[in-house]
Amino acid sequence: MTTYQEFIQQNEDRDGVRFSWNLWPSSRLEATRLVVPVSCLFTPLKERPNLPPVQYEPVLCSRANCKAVLNPLCQVDFRAKIWACNFCFQRNPFPPSYAGISDVNQPAELMPQFSTIEYIVQRGPAAPLIFLYVVDTCLEEEDLQALKESLQMSLSLLPPNALVGLITFGRMVQVHELSCEGIAKSYVFRGTKDLTAKQIQEMLGLTKPAVTGQQGRPLAPQDAAATCKFLQPVHRVDMNLTDLLGELQRDPWPVPQGKRPLRSTGVALSVAVGLLEGTFPNTGARVMLFIGGPPTQGPGMVVGDELKTPIRSWHDIQKDNARHLKKATKYYEALANRSATNGHSIDIYACALDQTGLLEMKCLSNLTGGHIVMGDSFNTSLFKQTFQRVFSKDYNGDFRMAFGGVLEVKTSRELKVSGAIGPCVSLNSKSPCVSENELGIGGTSQWKVCGLNPSTTLGIYFEVVNQHNAPVPQGGRGAVQFVTQYQHSNTQRRIRVTTIARNLCPSIHSPDESSYYRHHFVRQDLTQSLIMIQPILYSYSFHGPPEPVLLDSSSILPDRILLMDTFFQLVIYHGETIAQWRKAGYQEMAEYENFKQLLQAPLDDAQEILQTRFPMPRYIDTEHGGSQARFLLSKVNPSQTHNNLYAWGQETGAPILTDDVSLQVFMDHLKKLAVSSSA
């Protein structure tokens, strides 16, 4: 352990945990003085190639309200075969299978390097993964075609035993039967009628007594597969489904002039949620919603079908003029909660030039750990590659996705947990380590994270409860244990346990955009979140190697190429001179090989980022004066604006047409406030 920085890095690499304070305040009073709370970013499924899972179940503390997992911080009496829980100090005998342990023969969970350990539990039958495509057919022909191709392609990426289902919607909602031969059958629902889960299941003919089993127990998949003709193993129906997708037509109902197509997104989702609820509760499932526009009818409607009524803007929302906002949001929240309860996650792939109602629908993904991907068209590489990346595989050839996660946090007595922020819902588990002060989703020590991937990160907030007059003795350590149960994409049930001891946190957009950014912000790790907050700007020139430069208008120079990474966008900006050279075609000439290399360098760097990031960022290649240059200009600090262009007496950089204050002005103001007596 060399530097503190390295310590932090190592901890993060090993445990996926990064704390705001690595020395915890010893009392409540001290904690409050810190302003920034004791908190951490936790990445439950941090990719750990060097962490082979163990094939047995964790040993739990026998105290009923503790149940902490045996970990390297526990004190162990090898002779008495007893271990003391480091959270509640309960002394527990080892189970008989640990009879052989000794100083030199320790189970993995006791070794310090296994502060994070993963168990494979063999309980219940393995549940197949379920992918339910919910497809908007009110798309332009070209878009629909592209989407159909992406969907057909995705079938080849699914494990053969995964179950797939298809729901299409426009004015009506169609649930396609996949098992049938001959005539293609579908069950149709009116797009305007809010149906209860029971009605939906009845109408789909799913209400066999077997299906309405106990909640919380996954149904034997064989039974469900037999009874549910809407969700079938890929290997059995991929030909059928490929054809079905191929024959998919645009919504056949005529759209009169001046109207939006009638899009029954709300009912479609309700049917999807109801279908899964009735057939595979508590089994890993992904509802993948593909939309090309806002819901325009029925429950969950975001905007009416009259084109002359535009979709709500921030302005409308401020003025309380967004007619459908509250109702729709409430509707989707209810769906999201149902879905979360059943452990199903919902992805939204929204590709349209206008807004699609993500603001109202965001909770569907936010509460269920689903993805939101926003693009202009299904016929873009942004969508195509991002969608493909959803099915990306890890070093074991397994999907980088997990389902039905339950994250539990246990704390030693100095700490209590105040809440979590991230793609999760509360499980309302009141344990002794739950703080009364809520921060984020609080009041619980357990959260459900329906959809997880290796980068899914939650912010967890703690409260130091030690009283000032009873300080922790010197050398006292507080501990936190994260227990994450989940369904691995290979259908195994797994439990990952991370135990740490110590003595952080973290524009004009459309409501949809804001929802989108927030969605990603709350689930990305520190670096990525920071990029979202402050984009990175690299400069490439003949003056030296590429270097990070100030995100400032003064960095925009004619002989530079800039690469800006805002997480959602990758912008390559060619300065005026460079652009002229490029236009003149110097890069094609042998003697200007160095120019060619200069042009290539940012492209290569961008490619690297593109390949790893999810969702794929919007890739923009522009130049001085190009219309897309606005993506850069809107992000840089307006140190030079049209107002002060000549004040600085310098002819460098690019003036920004804005009335926003520059960082300089902001800092000056901050300084003034900091020293003023009234502060």
Next chain:
Amino acid sequence: MSQQGYVAAPPYSQAQPGMGAYQGGFGSGPTQPLYGHYGGPPQAFSAPPAGMMKSSVAPAASMPLPAGSSQYNPNVQQNGSHPQSYPAPPAVSAPYGQPPHSLYNSMASPGPPPTQQLTNQMSSMNLGSHGKFSMCSFYFLVQGLQSPPPPASSVMPPGLQSPHMSPLMSPPQSPPESMPMASQSMAGTSMAGMGRPFPGPPPPGPGGFQQPGLGSAGQPGYPQQAGQFGGYMAGPQQNMPGAFPGAQSAMAGPPQKKLDPDSIPSITHVIEDDQVKQGGQVFTTNIRGQVPPLVTTDFTVTDQGNASPRFIRCTTYSLPCTADLAKQCQVPLAAIIKPFASLPKNETPLYVVNHGDTGPVRCNRCKAYMCPYMQFIDGGRRYQCGFCNCVNEVPVFYFQHLDHMGRRVDFYERPELSLGSYEFVATLDYCKNNKPPNPPAYIFMIDVSYNNIKSGLVKLICDELKTLLEKLPREEGMETSAIKVGFVTYNKVLHFYNVKSALAQPQMMVVSDTAEMFVPLLDGFLVNYQDSRAVIYNLLDQIPDMFADTAESETVFAPVIQAGVEAFKAAECSGKLFIFQSSMPTAEAPGKLKNRDDKKLVNTDKEKTLFQPQKGVYEQLSKDCVASGCCVDLFLFPSQYTDIATMADVPSHTGGSVYKYSNFQIETDGEHFLRDLRKDVQKSIGFDAIMRVRTSTGFRATDFFGGIYMNNTTDVEMAAVDCDNGVTVEFKHDDTLSEETGALMQCALLYTTIGGQRRLRIHNLSLNCSSQLSELYKSCETDSLINFFAKSAYRAILNQPLKNVREILVNQTAHMLACYRKNCASPSAASQLILPDAMKVFPVYMNSLMKTAPLVGSTELSTDDRAHQRLSVMAMGVEDTQLLLYPRLIPLHNIDVNSEKPATPVRCSEERLTDSGIFLLENGQSMFLWLGQASSPDLIQSLFNLPSLAHLQGHMCALPELDNPLSRKVRSIISGLLEKRSNSMKLQIVRQKDKPEMLFRQFLVEDKGLHGGASYMDFLCYVHREIRQLLT
């Protein structure tokens, strides 16, 4: 032969069946029948208090009351009100054996008529010759009907109240002087079967089958008549209180000798006579108030300014000038309009007039359409409307000079000026939402629940549709039909099919949301058959297999119709649903029905509920259907009660038909059903129709009966109207009509053609008006009258007890005839029944009507059948009701196999059957081949290829195709009939004395009804008695 006098002298006491029924009604029925059609007058007759009866009749009749009448009336009253108090008179049995003498006299009668009768006869004839029509008259023995002479009647009241009445009754024998004469003259005409011994106590059930001794003519013994009378009154009433009176009569039926049935007016004769007189001739419609040939007559129509009788028939072609006259005669003034009637090949189809963008020329005030009754004046610049007399400017484009006769020069070039019937092309103003309509669509909705799959019906339908759809009706001159087709299968949920031509395979879309039905697709649901033939074939092939393993036995119904409505709405077209349903819809969905069949209600005041549809869902559905031009044809294949009253509610309001195949079996009913289906699909039809009947001032259309929907009092809305739909329209006076101008009516039907054109079909008819009732009676048409009575009675039973309705029918019959007798016939003896020539067979029809299932309160009849018949009749035209109420009974054993001439039907009575005969009976709904016990083996061999009748087994539903003249002839007669009738009929082969013969017998309408109801003769007697009562 038009001048025919009928004299018959049945013993009065035979009228038991009818009498029982009506008498009972007199006494105990509600004093105020609700039967709305006939207004006040009938109440006067049916009201029990004698005083009332007298007071209303007497003034109307303007006859001085006989001295004894005041005593007579109470007598009647008591008869009715206390019938139970009469014990069976044992003593009378002897007299029964000696029924009174009846007298029969007719022109053809060989026996010399008694002078008095002859006189009457002559006077009738004279009158007839004056008025161009003859009267026929009946003589009844005076004592036969309860109008004892005054001296006797004074004795009767006390006598009637006492159990010892019978002996007392015998004295009132004092007959009019004519009696002995009558007896004498009839002596030679006694019939076989007379003089059977009186069986004593009334035999149960089957006794009803016996022909109640019809007029034991020829037997002296008139004095016993009174005894019989008493016997009649007492016997049945006492023994079987509450039973259907008709049945009682049977029991009381005394074994009497029969009167020669040939002596009473015969429908077959009337039909034959008219055929002889007018058959094969051209009927030119150029004369106002012209009475057309009978519906049964084969004639050709030339339209010269009045609508063909195929389109409109009236109950009378001469309206009474005043409301008072109309009220007095009680002859309903009605027209039966069949706006889409098919025309024979040799008649010109309707011309289509196009007035361009301005649309048809119409009167500014009353909106009547240009027609021959518009009088052009002012050199052709203006015209006066014949209906409202408003003077209108002639539109510039329509101007034409007048000739020296004041007629437009283009008179013959413009159908709307010279013809009774024609069509206008409608402009956008006449279209829904001012948009030209789309061609209509036919949606086939097949119940694929267990029963229909198991019976093989689904496969049968699917196979048939492949060929049938090639034959969808198409517009004149079009290569293919413009009608779109769509397919739905259903059980508890509905399956829609996408059969878009571009698809390789049809697609099924299941809609389970039966609570709020909708169509899941638009494009591809309703398609052009020619374009999508391959996909449709594929679908029709797969449907039976797809559901082959179904276990679903529950069905929905209202959502199925709703789906059709929604489909038409979405496609913005009108059309027709063909629904093939197996059972009552019991699945949880709107319009779910439950068994409410309750035989205990029969013959109670609540019986009407059996005919009333369940309210709610279906009511609204009818409304929706009509609003979107959705006609519903229902094919039912029930194995038990299905609440047809409710299930047929929508079809019956949308111009649709209901076909019922109980216990459907593919072998025996398959072909029958397919024939119906083929006819139904191929029918000429118009959609989304609205009809308006305009009349000249002084009278107006007040009531409408048919497969229609009325949102207001004038617009007749019909989701569809086909060639068999008849709408009966009743007229009432507003004012005095003028003899000079007559009465005009114009029926305008706005509809969408099968090709998707909006058209106006106009039928004009002019009638005479007269202040002489004799004119009215001369111009009556019995077939139309009975159509009107059938419909109004069938509607009335929805609201009042059957007993009342039957009573009203008889009363009105009697009243109409009495009024004739009083006002039109020359004076004659009271004993004489005088019938107007044009109505002489009216009583047969009326009696037959009263014996139809809906009007007979018998627990043996299926409630569904009764409801079904009630509803089908409501939409019938005159031909159909005529045939239904008087079936054709065609002897086949003696037909000339080489003759082209159709076999001549005989009267519908058991007496016409012979043991060695073979008869074909059909009434447009059912068809029987009746084989006499002793029919010749040769005939059997020729027809069935069997050595004898005994070898005939199983349910044969068609004759084998044998290569011999008789077989060919019979089969051609049968196929000719099947071709001609609007419905297919299932041929039922019955052997004499076999059990199924019962079914056959109920169609022998001149006989006593199987489930109650009088024989023709009894009915006539009863009516006569009523008439006489009215006339006193």
